[in-house]
Amino acid sequence: MENLTAGQFNLIYNAFSFAFATFAASTLFFWLGRGQVAAQYKTALTITGLVTFIAAYHYFRIFESWGEAFTFVDGALVATGTPFNDAYRYVDWLLTVPLLLVELILVMNLARSETITRATRLGLLAALMIVLGYPGEIATSAGERWLWGSLSMIPFLWIVYELFVGLSKSIAQQPEDARGLVNTARWVVVLSWAFYPVVFFAGAIGIEGAMASTIIQVGYTIADIVAKSVFGVLIYMIAVRKSGDLMSSSPRAVPAE
């Protein structure tokens, strides 16, 4: 990252600040919205807000770390020698990625035993995916990167299978006006996650330099915002719609949107 221009530095700096603001605002949105959904969906919104809260914390750290890694001397950008700590991302994902899948299961409001089984399975697979990816991220050889990256793809593909085959029947049983949103939500998970292995393996085939770093940092930031905030808004909309259905069948039950 030594040859980063001031423009590239600033773009990344602003992207991190943008992400912090987005996640902090999203957290408040989800938690304020808890009052507007039926009791059985409140936990889903609590967790949706937790995911963006944890992400806000990590983006604050990432932003600070980025600011400490560079300085301006007479208007020119200079590395300070303090390394930029990219590992905050893995710490974040280890917490947030399992929780993301749990919020999707919770908002579906399945039978209790199915909720526990599916949330546990998806949560553990997600944690395993992150844990297996990390040794590849810090590996010094392309071979190790390929090895750990490939291992990490096993739980990833299993999660995709669970979402698109395992959950099919349960999605078909969702109320009609929520079904399309649940379907969109699982696609948002899979498509936003697809960016991470692309970046990971770009490192393994030797793509690097200032421009690659810029694309990676800004790309991770966009992928995180889609996977957490945009996904969270879908969870919120599903919860509000399903609460509205409840309300129309029992007039006093729930304040809707």
Next chain:
Amino acid sequence: MENLTAGQFNLIYNAFSFAFATFAASTLFFWLGRGQVAAQYKTALTITGLVTFIAAYHYFRIFESWGEAFTFVDGALVATGTPFNDAYRYVDWLLTVPLLLVELILVMNLARSETITRATRLGLLAALMIVLGYPGEIATSAGERWLWGSLSMIPFLWIVYELFVGLSKSIAQQPEDARGLVNTARWVVVLSWAFYPVVFFAGAIGIEGAMASTIIQVGYTIADIVAKSVFGVLIYMIAVRKSGDLMSSSPRAVPAE
């Protein structure tokens, strides 16, 4: 900005601090007010508060960045060499301008499909307007500034068309005592936004120097306060009035102000 006087520096410094205080206080006002409106208007007030929350964060950053860009040596103002990061404004607008339009749509309480269509369209147009403006803002030639500025005016004019033609019928269907406020709200949007292109094109015709910088920074600050806090108070008033109408038709339904 090298020839800024201490008086100009202080005026801008105090304007930024004023804006932070205004936005932080506005946020608390809107969120505390959520308890006083009917269920269908709570999300509008949540988002109104989010807009000022995001603005408070960015004005805090702008204030800090301004303070780091200058220092006093023996009572004389000296630039430190750390550049003032004006880009926080664009980062802020990218989030807040779409949300501003969404709060207006939400407080109108239209049919669900119309809400989604209009909020999505206005939100995307607003984001596009900001994204197209940014390359012009950081451009080094007047030609590029004209190019991007002109492109950015296309979604701007489309938004004006949507507000004044697209929404006419829906505004006519608002309750009588809220109609005037909704009309005022759309005028506040358009008139407060008119300041931004004026500043933008002032840069393209070569107006610069310490006095121009002072007018720009203080002017942006005033325009932001009008577009977010003053506009937000109108949204709050609309929500309270419409909640009052609901209350009088079914006495137990809603706690109004």
